[in-house]
Amino acid sequence: MELYDSNRSAAAYRVRLALSWKGLSHRAIALSLSKGGGQQLLPEYRALNPQGMLPSLVDDDFVLTQSLAILEYLEETHPSPPLLPAGARQRARARQFAQIIVSDIQSLTNLRVLTYLRSVLNTPDVARSLWFRHWLLEGLDALELWLTAESTGEFCVGDTVTMADICLVPLLHSARRFSLALEDFPRLCEVEEACLALPAFQQAHPDRYPEDT
Amino acid sequence: MELYDSNRSAAAYRVRLALSWKGLSHRAIALSLSKGGGQQLLPEYRALNPQGMLPSLVDDDFVLTQSLAILEYLEETHPSPPLLPAGARQRARARQFAQIIVSDIQSLTNLRVLTYLRSVLNTPDVARSLWFRHWLLEGLDALELWLTAESTGEFCVGDTVTMADICLVPLLHSARRFSLALEDFPRLCEVEEACLALPAFQQAHPDRYPEDT
Known part of the structure; x- marks a missing residue:
């Protein structure tokens, strides 16, 4: 592939x-x-x-x-x-968590949207930064609340990695790259830490890839 | 439920x-x-x-x-x-089409985003309308191209309804509600017409529900 x-x-x-x-x-x-x-x-x-x-x-x-x-x-x-747990409800939970990240956070804060705000709507730097932080923080609040209410395991859904974790780790990486402090999201950071301890996650880390400057 | x-x-x-x-x-x-x-x-x-x-x-x-x-x-x-066809590749196609609509079009043009543009970034009406049309038209272009290249059946993926169709019909309904002309998207409109001929689609139509004014 x-x-x-x-x-x-x-x-x-x-x-x-x-x-x-x-x-x-x-x-x-x-x-x-x-x-x-x-x-x-x-x-x-x-x-x-x-x-x-x-x-x-x-x-x-x-x-x-x-x-x-x-x-x-x-x-x-x-x-x-597997990337999905057993049981329809647990599988639904993993997909729900992943979808919040992909549809409601990263689709609003990715490069093409920030570029459109700058180059077509002439949105000033401060307002673009506000935009980015707004959708990211609103989404992280929802995810932290979700984890606190739903998860008792080491990962987002129980004690094995699912697609929820696979979406969370890149989200937090993006947040850090834009200097967002994450101390208000202790559960998300705990899960991230558990993921990053795994060799499979270390191998896919962006630091292992040539920097796109 | x-x-x-x-x-x-x-x-x-x-x-x-x-x-x-x-x-x-x-x-x-x-x-x-x-x-x-x-x-x-x-x-x-x-x-x-x-x-x-x-x-x-x-x-x-x-x-x-x-x-x-x-x-x-x-x-x-x-x-x-089923809402997904047989075969991993066809299933992937249906999910891909649905995901383009949900993540790359409707997440950018929904009420909460338009409200944020107006009330926080003070984006003028003209620029918000430009924003809405930009993401919708860019997405519709991608979907029309996709259907033309990928689909030979009556619906988005082959000759049965899938989640791709279930995402397409509400998208085109939203586009029309905002007076977007759809004559540049004949394949999408053909699939929509095939869907709206089905009783299951007629029963779920927004016109059957009380208007939220």
């Missing part, structure tokens, strides 16, 4: 984590989100992924985008070790 | 469609997104769903939010008729 990737993309980081967790090797094709206005927007890449977004997974002749669809695909094609 | 719902919520409409498609009866609890600043933000509802968003599904004592997580839950607990 090939993964179109960037060490600045939280969505690509989710897929790296899933591949690593399942012990699946892949060839990484790193794109720069900054050089020349972003290599993900070039016609060569858009031929593969018309949205011009990361990641794209290529499995033989099958090209798949959208990180959560990729996670579900990997789960169906390589079920062990 | 109970569904916290509004005829103005595309996310709730998705879940109504899924319930209707699977022939599952439910009790609807309609919230007004406008009255008193939005009933979804009241403490009573936030006790159920701390994000203060729609929909929430209550199945006995199990409360679940996030429309796509709810669709997957209904698929696991009530597999027939």
Whole structure:
């Protein structure tokens, strides 16, 4: 499998984590989100992924985008070790947590949205920073409350890694990269720590990949 | 089952469609997104769903939010008729299409985002309208291209309804409500027409529900 990737993309980081967790090797094709206005927007890449977004997974002749669809695909094609727990309700919980991160936080704070705010709406730096912090903090509040109410295990849903953890770790990495203090989210940080102690998570960490400057 | 719902919520409409498609009866609890600043933000509802968003599904004592997580839950607990096709690749395609709509279009154009732009960033009406149209049209372009390249059937993925269709119909309904012309998206409109001919889709249509004014 090939993964179109960037060490600045939280969505690509989710897929790296899933591949690593399942012990699946892949060839990484790193794109720069900054050089020349972003290599993900070039016609060569858009031929593969018309949205011009990361990641794209290529499995033989099958090209798949959208990180959560990729996670579900990997789960169906390589079920062990699983990314979803047993039981419909627990599985629903893991998907709910992942969806909050992907739809309600990172879709609002990613590069294309911040670029649109700056270049089309001429939103000043201060207002863009406010925007970023607002959606991130509102989302983190919901997730911290969720974990406190729902989880008694070491990870987001029970005592094994699920796609919820695989979405949480890149989210907190992004938050730190933008200097957001996380002391109000002790449960999220505990789960993150448990994840980052695992070799599979260490192998997929953005620091292991060339910096996209 | 109970569904916290509004005829103005595309996310709730998705879940109504899924319930209707699977022939599952439910009790609807309609919230007004406008009255008193939005009933979804009241403490009573936030006790159920701390994000203060729609929909929430209550199945006995199990409360679940996030429309796509709810669709997957209904698929696991009530597999027939299915919302996902056979075959890992076709299933991935349906999820990919649904995820583009939920994460990359509707999360950016929903009420809470438009409200934030107006009330916090003081974005003028013209710029908010530009924002709305930009993300909607960019997304519709991607979906039309996707359908043209990928689908030869009556619906988004082959000749049966999947969660892709269940996300597409509410998206196009929202687009029309905001007077967006859809003549550039003939394939999307064809699939919509095929869906709206089905009794299950007619039963879940927002026009059947009291208008939230």
